[in-house]
Amino acid sequence: xxxxxxxxxxxxxxxxxxxxxxxxxxxxxxxxxxxxxxxxxxxxxxxxxxxxxxxxxxxxxxxxxxxxxxxxxxxxxxxxxxxxxxxxxxxxxxxxxxxxxxxxxxxxxxxxxxxxxxxxxxxxxxxxxxxxxxxxxxxxxxxxxxxxxxxxxxxxxxxxxxxxxxxxxxxxxxxxxxxxxxxxxxxxxxxxxxxxxxxxxxxxxxxxxxxxxxxxxxxxxxxxxxxxxxxxxxxxxxxxxxxxxxxxxxxxxxxxxxxxxxxxxxxxxxxxxxxxxxxxxxxxxxxxxxxxxxxxxxxxxxxxxxxxxxxxxxxxxxxxxxxxxxxxxxxxxxxxxxxxxxxxxxxxxxxxxxxxxxxxxxxxxxxxxxxxxxxxxxxxxxxxxxxxxxxxxxxxxxxxxxxxxxxxxxxxxxxxxxxxxxxxxxxxxxxxxxxxxxxxxxxxxxxxxxxxxxxxxxxxxxxxxxxxxxx
Amino acid sequence: xxxxxxxxxxxxxxxxxxxxxxxxxxxxxxxxxxxxxxxxxxxxxxxxxxxxxxxxxxxxxxxxxxxxxxxxxxxxxxxxxxxxxxxxxxxxxxxxxxxxxxxxxxxxxxxxxxxxxxxxxxxxxxxxxxxxxxxxxxxxxxxxxxxxxxxxxxxxxxxxxxxxxxxxxxxxxxxxxxxxxxxxxxxxxxxxxxxxxxxxxxxxxxxxxxxxxxxxxxxxxxxxxxxxxxxxxxxxxxxxxxxxxxxxxxxxxxxxxxxxxxxxxxxxxxxxxxxxxxxxxxxxxxxxxxxxxxxxxxxxxxxxxxxxxxxxxxxxxxxxxxxxx
Ligand SMILES: Nc1ncnc2c1ncn2[C@@H]1O[C@H](COP(=O)(O)OP(=O)(O)O)[C@@H](O)[C@H]1O
Ligand SMILES: [Mg+2]
Numbered sequence: 001x002x003x004x005x006x007x008x009x010x011x012x013x014x015x016x017x018x019x020x021x022x023x024x025x026x027x028x029x030x031x032x033x034x035x036x037x038x039x040x041x042x043x044x045x046x047x048x049x050x051x052x053x054x055x056x057x058x059x060x061x062x063x064x065x066x067x068x069x070x071x072x073x074x075x076x077x078x079x080x081x082x083x084x085x086x087x088x089x090x091x092x093x094x095x096x097x098x099x100x101x102x103x104x105x106x107x108x109x110x111x112x113x114x115x116x117x118x119x120x121x122x123x124x125x126x127x128x129x130x131x132x133x134x135x136x137x138x139x140x141x142x143x144x145x146x147x148x149x150x151x152x153x154x155x156x157x158x159x160x161x162x163x164x165x166x167x168x169x170x171x172x173x174x175x176x177x178x179x180x181x182x183x184x185x186x187x188x189x190x191x192x193x194x195x196x197x198x199x200x201x202x203x204x205x206x207x208x209x210x211x212x213x214x215x216x217x218x219x220x221x222x223x224x225x226x227x228x229x230x231x232x233x234x235x236x237x238x239x240x241x242x243x244x245x246x247x248x249x250x251x252x253x254x255x256x257x258x259x260x261x262x263x264x265x266x267x268x269x270x271x272x273x274x275x276x277x278x279x280x281x282x283x284x285x286x287x288x289x290x291x292x293x294x295x296x297x298x299x300x301x302x303x304x305x306x307x308x309x310x311x312x313x314x315x316x317x318x319x320x321x322x323x324x325x326x327x328x329x330x331x332x333x334x335x336x337x338x339x340x341x342x343x344x345x346x347x348x349x350x351x352x353x354x355x356x357x358x359x360x361x362x363x364x365x366x367x368x369x370x371x372x373x374x375x376x377x378x379x380x381x382x383x384x385x386x387x388x389x390x391x392x393x394x395x396x397x398x399x400x401x402x403x404x405x406x407x408x409x410x411x412x413x414x415x416x417x418x419x420x421x422x423x424x425x426x427x428x429x430x431x432x433x434x435x436x437x438x439x440x441x442x443x444x445x446x447x448x449x450x451x452x453x454x455x456x457x458x459x460x461x462x463x464x465x466x467x468x469x470x471x
Numbered sequence: 472x473x474x475x476x477x478x479x480x481x482x483x484x485x486x487x488x489x490x491x492x493x494x495x496x497x498x499x500x501x502x503x504x505x506x507x508x509x510x511x512x513x514x515x516x517x518x519x520x521x522x523x524x525x526x527x528x529x530x531x532x533x534x535x536x537x538x539x540x541x542x543x544x545x546x547x548x549x550x551x552x553x554x555x556x557x558x559x560x561x562x563x564x565x566x567x568x569x570x571x572x573x574x575x576x577x578x579x580x581x582x583x584x585x586x587x588x589x590x591x592x593x594x595x596x597x598x599x600x601x602x603x604x605x606x607x608x609x610x611x612x613x614x615x616x617x618x619x620x621x622x623x624x625x626x627x628x629x630x631x632x633x634x635x636x637x638x639x640x641x642x643x644x645x646x647x648x649x650x651x652x653x654x655x656x657x658x659x660x661x662x663x664x665x666x667x668x669x670x671x672x673x674x675x676x677x678x679x680x681x682x683x684x685x686x687x688x689x690x691x692x693x694x695x696x697x698x699x700x701x702x703x704x705x706x707x708x709x710x711x712x713x714x715x716x717x718x719x720x721x722x723x724x725x726x727x728x729x730x731x732x733x734x735x736x737x738x739x740x741x742x743x744x745x746x747x748x749x750x751x752x753x754x755x756x757x758x759x760x761x762x763x764x765x766x767x768x769x770x771x772x773x774x775x776x777x778x779x780x781x782x783x784x785x786x787x788x789x790x791x792x793x794x795x796x
Pocket of ligand 1: 511514516534535536537538539540541542543
């Protein structure tokens with residue numbers, strides 16, 4: 001079936017349809033086994049294949065329509081696209097500034113709002129699964145942004161520092177000798193209550209140390225090679241945690257990690273607990289709200305520090321390194337130190353986030369620190385627009401919050417059958433989002449760069465000019 | 472701050488009599504390159520090159536494409552480690568010949584005396600050549616930080632003093648007043664060079680958006696912000712139109728005369744070389760074939776033959792007529 005394009009219409013529909021059919025055929029080939037068939041177990045433990053023609057047809061149809069629409073859109077806009085985009089106005093910078101301020105204000109009242117609408121038992125899900133989870137990724141995104149977005153060093157093993165932070169806290173806080181030592185020095189109740197607040201900086205410092213350790217061997221590497229070695233580093237840390245059972249507990253991980261106290265006041269139902277001290281009725285929501293504010297403050301510290309660092313010589317050197325390493329060296333910049341500080345400071349924030357993660361979960365195992373986490377954090381930075389703090393926020397909400405919201409889509413079971421679990425498709429959606437992003441905004445959601453210093457007028461730098469770094 | 476008066480560029484080259492006939496290369500050297508050889512596998516890019524650059528001179532390094540000029544720059548600025556050879560640079564009036572052997576026998580890369588310091592450039596990593604020996608350079612294919620603004624480019628060039636003023640970031644992070652004062656001074660010095668290179672109106676624009684000629688000047692301004700004693704320029708006039716080229720000559724003279732910075736210059740355009748340089752070194756296939764004042768070099772038949780690639784007499788005469796001999 002060929003459709004003739006009208007004379008006045010320059011869009012080549014026949015070509016578009018062919019193109020879309022081709023994409024659909026590829027999708028069919030790709031997904032016929034992945035989605036079209038499902039392995040299932042019968043009651044007598046036999047494997048059977050369950051065909052799912054409806055799902056397959058839906059996906060192939062989507063690809064066909066999507067490809068057609070994208071092609072059509074591109075054809076219609078062909079004239080406009082070639083026009084050189086005017087440099088972004090400072091409006092974008094204003095939006096970033098006020099948008100960020102408004103968002104921070106919103107975050108501070110968020111737990112109260114949720115508590116008011118959903119009640120103490122319903123609110124935990126929204127504060128913990130959504131709020132805290134997103135804030136952890138925002139903080140990790142901001143930390144990795146220093147390494148990838150500013151210094152332009154592609155780090156695929158960032159989760160290693162998250163793991164170092166988490167295990168530092170978990171091991172120190174549950175360590176018997178440390179507890180005994182502290183009991184001898186400042187009394188028996190001190191360590192369980194204060195462990196988090198003392199270990200938090202220690203976890204950051206240890207992670208920074210490991211950042212430098214990773215930094216040294218990869219100093220001379222660029223691009224793909226750097227990415228591969230950092231990826232391997234992340235895997236090595238995880239494999240060590242799995243296999244060095246006496247040290248880390250192996251697969252079993254570490255449990256009964258002390259939870260943070262309200263600066264010495266524990267969150268429990270006892271006489272000296274938080275609720276009793278402040279004359280409130282005991283519910284677990286107070287701890288959740290407190291944890292929310294802890295990660296909020298930690299994330300804000302990350303944002304403030306990285307914003308300030310950008311305006312200091314070290315931050316400018318990071319960005320210059322991303323732009324042109326050779327030119328940096330011709331200006332007397334010690335690129336070795338510059339790279340190491342980027343790795344160390346980025347890792348430090350990852351370590352803080354890790355310590356918080358361990359304290360919030362109360363249990364950690366190597367399963368939490370797989371490569372997929374690194375990929376997700378990197379996706380957040382890239383999706384947000386490299387170097388942009390607000391971009392990381394938006395990307396975290398979309399990627400982490402979006403996945404959490406998938407759990408809310410139970411009504412879809414009505415269409416796809418009872419076995420349909422939308423949350424299982426998060427990787428598919430994740431991938432589709434990334435592909436769409438690269439088509440639509442290859443430089444990320446916030447694709448302007450704010451100058452770190454100006455003479456008369458702050459003008460945004462269009463990301464077409466900003467380099468991504470060479471590794 | 473008043474605009475510094477832009478020196479009117481003389482449309483004509485000064486008559487030979489007015490020119491400083493005596494190069495300072497012999498009386499007051501700043502850089503001595505001795506027996507420099509650079510091999511890439513079987514290719515000898517620079518072959519046993521020995522020359523001296525005088526303090527306060529504009530020394531031009533010329534030669535046909537592929538003669539090894541850029542390679543010499545890369546050796547001087549530490550980007551390549553030469554296969555053999557020595558490159559001694561001095562600050563102050565320390566006697567190079569008296570001290571250089573002594574320094575060579577030590578494992579050190581520099582030596583201080585009451586009269587100044589002596590540096591062995593071949594022993595220093597690239598960034599230290601700039602940071603400590605104070606040799607700045609530009610690149611044949613411009614290397615700006617194109618996603619950063621013009622002003623930011625000049626701030627990056629002042630990284631080392633600013634880093635010290637920020638107490639290696641800690642004082643800066645805490646907002647100490649000392650750092651803010653030093654940063655203001657850095658912006659002033661950037662403004663000075665922006666005015667000097669006529670880029671002040673574009674200070675807040677991304678460097679990558681500047682036209683080609685402006686980018687060339689910005690690269691020079693950026694190099695000057697490191698306060699070098701020796702500035703190495705790799706084909707600064709390449710791609711400039713005649714007016715820009717004249718302005719560049721004035722800028723380079725002013726750098727030499729007002730800032731006491733010596734210049735080492737690679738240039739293809741013979742008219743630029745003849746007009747502004749005090750001393751010319753000619754390379755061909757990595758070997759030095761001539762060394763002297765512009766007038767001496769200009770009349771050296773080997774230079775004309777090699778540099779202009781002329782084989783027979785008639786062609787040489789024709790080219791000589793073009794160049795104005
Ligand atoms: N890094 C390198 N590796 C191999 N050969 C090189 C390298 N750099 C320069 N060369 C070679 O050295 C010779 C001199 O090059 P160059 O110094 O760039 O010449 P010029 O600047 O005078 O045009 C050329 O033949 C070039 O191919
Ligand atoms: Mg060259």
